[in-house]
Amino acid sequence: MSATDSSGPRPPFAAEDHAADKQAVADKPSDSWLDRFRALIRLRGSGSLRSDLAEVLAEPADSKTEFSPTERAMLQNILQLRERRIGDIMVPRAHIIAVQQDIPLGELLKTFSNAGHSRLVAYDDTLDDPTGMVHIRDVVAYLTERAIVKPRENARRKIPLPADLDPKAVDLSQPLSQSKIVRRILFVPPSMPVVDLLVKMQATRIHLALVIDEYGGTDGLVSIEDIVEEIVGEIEDEHDDETPHIEKQADGSFIADARAGLDEVKEIIGPDFEIGEVTEEVDTLGGFLVTLAGRVPVRGEILQGPDHLEIEILDADPRRVKRLRIYRRPQREPRRRKGGDEAAPASPAVPETRETPPSSERTSS
Numbered sequence: 001m002s003a004t005d006s007s008g009p010r011p012p013f014a015a016e017d018h019a020a021d022k023q024a025v026a027d028k029p030s031d032s033w034l035d036r037f038r039a040l041i042r043l044r045g046s047g048s049l050r051s052d053l054a055e056v057l058a059e060p061a062d063s064k065t066e067f068s069p070t071e072r073a074m075l076q077n078i079l080q081l082r083e084r085r086i087g088d089i090m091v092p093r094a095h096i097i098a099v100q101q102d103i104p105l106g107e108l109l110k111t112f113s114n115a116g117h118s119r120l121v122a123y124d125d126t127l128d129d130p131t132g133m134v135h136i137r138d139v140v141a142y143l144t145e146r147a148i149v150k151p152r153e154n155a156r157r158k159i160p161l162p163a164d165l166d167p168k169a170v171d172l173s174q175p176l177s178q179s180k181i182v183r184r185i186l187f188v189p190p191s192m193p194v195v196d197l198l199v200k201m202q203a204t205r206i207h208l209a210l211v212i213d214e215y216g217g218t219d220g221l222v223s224i225e226d227i228v229e230e231i232v233g234e235i236e237d238e239h240d241d242e243t244p245h246i247e248k249q250a251d252g253s254f255i256a257d258a259r260a261g262l263d264e265v266k267e268i269i270g271p272d273f274e275i276g277e278v279t280e281e282v283d284t285l286g287g288f289l290v291t292l293a294g295r296v297p298v299r300g301e302i303l304q305g306p307d308h309l310e311i312e313i314l315d316a317d318p319r320r321v322k323r324l325r326i327y328r329r330p331q332r333e334p335r336r337r338k339g340g341d342e343a344a345p346a347s348p349a350v351p352e353t354r355e356t357p358p359s360s361e362r363t364s365s
Helices: 012-027 033-044 049-058 069-081 105-115 136-147 151-155 194-204 224-232 262-269 276-280 285-293
Strands: 098-100 119-123 130-135 186-188 208-212 218-223 246-248 254-257 302-304 309-316 321-328
Touching: 049 069, 069 224, 105 119, 105 136, 119 208, 130 136, 186 194, 194 224, 218 224, 246 262, 254 262, 262 285, 285 302, 285 321
Parallel strands: 098 119, 186 208
Antiparallel strands: 119 130, 208 218, 246 254, 254 321, 302 309, 309 321
8 A cells, every 4th residue: 555545544643743733723813804704604594695794793892803903994894895885985086186277287286286286187167078198107108208209319418417308399389189198087976876986997997087967077086095085994195285174273263174074074163063954964064064054155254053053154155165164153251130139131133124225325423
């Protein structure tokens, strides 16, 4: 019988060693979260993989096979991603930074510098007539190609150009449309599932999509980074603005960006900022103010907020609120009777709206 022949009865000690090896493998701790998850699923028996995973993630994190907080958060986000639509994560139209297709290349560079983005939407007449997108890498490559000087020609110069580049050869007044560097962009409806767009972006290698409404107008913008952030959380790079959306001032008031989320505002201000069921309709502080006023508030306007809070509009345009201040409404001191007892506070009077008469009707006092 050869050494590799496994036929015939196995000696008792060999069976014991085999059982010991199996036990050692079973007792060996798993190195990855996937191994730990498979072990949990096997213990649960029948059921779909999605439902089993949801049950595991819903359990308190106190078992030996628990996921780390980061793994748990990502897996929960992945499970919820199937229910998310493009309209839930898109950048609203009012916040889109885009350029006209005939913009001079010099102005385009300045726009890229101020926007802090690597891709910008290009359009014809309005944002409802998009022609594609322009990538900063294509712009740099195009300008570099125009500035390159042949090494032999550069060597014959009295003063050779550094890096064989001649900046004067670049025409920064040239329109973007003549450079032929505008790339194709995706068009998607707001009802499209987020997962489907992610697959489409991977297949087409186009990482920017315009959200088009039912009338063909531009409704918003989605990048592949927006989708990835739905899984891993907020991604900030060295170019992102670190200024907080809401910040407490020395006098106790709060200066806030209208894009601040309502949950974030409530967490910082506290229980005084309780707005009830409005959060089911809007997500941002600016959306709450538009809902509260029934229109877009104007700069300098003061709105009565929840509880004893007042909200002053610091910056706004006809389309949206940009910046505001939240502060507690000054409380009137109670009046005192002659005997020293405090009088009951009077009910707040309804503010009277007064109109300033024309100059011809004014009289001097």
